[in-house]
Amino acid sequence: MGNFWGSSILLLFALAAISPHCVVSFQLYRREVFFHSTVTAQFTSAKQLSPFIAASPILLKAASADEKGDNDPVASDHSYDYDLAIIGGGPVGVQAAIVAAGRAKKRVVLIDAPRASGKLMNEETNEDLSIGGPTGLFSKALRDAAKRIKVPTLRGMGLREDSIWNEITSACVELASYSARDAKRQLEYVGVTLIDGYAKFEDSGGSHRLTVSHDDGTAATTTTTISADKVLIATGSRPFRPAHIPFDGVRVFESDSINGLNYLPKSVVITGSGIVAIEFAKIFSNLGCDDVTLLIRDDSPRRALMKIGLDRDIAATLVADLIRSGITIERGCEVGTIEVPSSSASAANNFAAPLTISLKARGGAHDRPQNFVQELKADAYIAAVGRLANTNRLNLEAAGVEVDEYGGILIDSCLKAKGPADGNVYGAGDVLGRPFLASTGVAQGVATVNNMFPSLPCLDDGIPDDASTSSGSPCIEKNDDGEPFGIEDDLLNNAAKCDPTTLAANPFAFPVGVWSSPEAAYYGLSMTQAKEMGIDAGEGIALYAECLRGLVFSPNGLLKLVFQKSTGRVVGVHICGEDACELIHYGMELVKTRRTIADVANCMYTAVTYHEMYRIAAQSCMDPKRARKSRAEAGKALAKRRRNTKKS
């Protein structure tokens, strides 16, 4: 499974680099983003169709493909409109649709309501700029805009704040547009019918019938009904909004409404210790924000990151980077109250009146100690305190679908929703709950389609994969010898807590990429997990500053290999630093193909590449004493360089 964020963002920049003439012109009005392009022309000829699908150029292609017989459904039940209806056009829904329509040749309808999740929209053409993109697309776009646009330089040149912000937003919209159009092109290519609307199960319609409304489901203007043999719920998640926080989408945001930010704040306070909070802290710091404060409940930011699955040294590297970047971390606290000044104190007058944020001790039972910060002033506030499954308005009762206490869909080991008598409803992605990661969701989405249509042809030759059907369980991937695929079979058997079928808790199911800056990525086991599983494991570390490329271009970060002592096999790879989300895939192959640290230490790597860190880390596994000395030397040299840079 490729890394979703990596492929989409690189593709976008490759496109941007090679096609400067494709760039559309952007204009910003108030909070909304408008742009003009030729895309609107394609929409007009679909008017004879229903109001929902009339706006979809994709339907036109799908219909004509059917007429030509190109879209050849295998064993379709024609008593339904579609073989598969997918609710939700995030990365999970889109990837699942592409596999079901492209490889399984099913008649697939994808229903997406971008406005349901505060995603990026083109208000003028009503174009969804985020279809197929993750909920965090805006943060990725901002991150990359911050890399390209040097705000302090623009300020130094005397550019107005709103012009700088326009520059940043244009870069974000450009990136989102490329992503959305690429997703639509892929859907169109395989003949998926795309409907812009809000779907829910029809009252008394059982688990095969959906009502689709053209608005966000609150005051339906027009509705239509769709029937489908199978239904995949991929409606993602929404941010948790603590009741005492006065969210207004102008100065007080959560991780979705931040998409509507329409100015560049000079000071930001963010609550949260997960990847979303850390991402935004670094983004605003890189965008030239003078004052960024992170509020965390835990006393240790490193421990907080380890709780979400990061290796301890990777977590420490991220925290060290936050501190080096001048971001303040207030520990053991949470927000008491937020005072929002009147609307006249807006960005237009440089936030003459800031937000006043009072802090209280974790749990809120008592005040913070006297010598601790009690109150903060800031232009903007973001709460990144968790997410909830988006199931509250799907009318799941009509289909009999069961949910957990947080609204997450309950599934069996084949990702089939518990409850519906016909067993035809599935769930994948954020809608299942934790870990709320794109790669997890995409892996689940594809696995779901494999489970729905077990005779799915292989990618390479179109021959049905007998290995997966003959076992009677299409849920577990098998290799050519009919054995469970990869290293996980023997290792995971030791670990009751790992669930290899639902994928979420399986450390070997897919690489995890965190698009913070610096990036973090991992695959396989951490030392802690290995210990919990009773594996006698060791580790070896290479610093970015130990390889020439790292030393020159990006010295902050590390790569760690975890290996099984008895066999020398690499069982986990953890990286934090430049290109970590790319580098992880080589590490994944080492784990999957059961390579040993000796293999890696003896492998030749092209000079001058980051991959040389793999060799250095493997050598460090073999000779830890010498490696410690080498790291200490590299660390000293780096510190000296930083001192010299500061002086000059």
Ligand SMILES: Cc1cc2nc3c(=O)[nH]c(=O)nc-3n(C[C@H](O)[C@H](O)[C@H](O)COP(=O)(O)OP(=O)(O)OC[C@H]3O[C@@H](n4cnc5c(N)ncnc54)[C@H](O)[C@@H]3O)c2cc1C
């Ligand atoms: C700020 C931020 C940063 C992140 N960073 C990372 C990262 O670095 N790495 C990582 O792996 N993950 C990251 N994530 C998580 C990642 O974005 C999600 O895991 C991923 O988007 C989930 O995909 P999904 O398809 O399940 O849901 P979503 O992307 O949420 O898509 C669901 C879609 O369903 C639509 N929908 C909802 N209800 C209905 C309905 N009733 N009818 C029709 N459509 C509906 C929504 O409008 C939306 O378009 C980040 C998330 C955020 C918010």
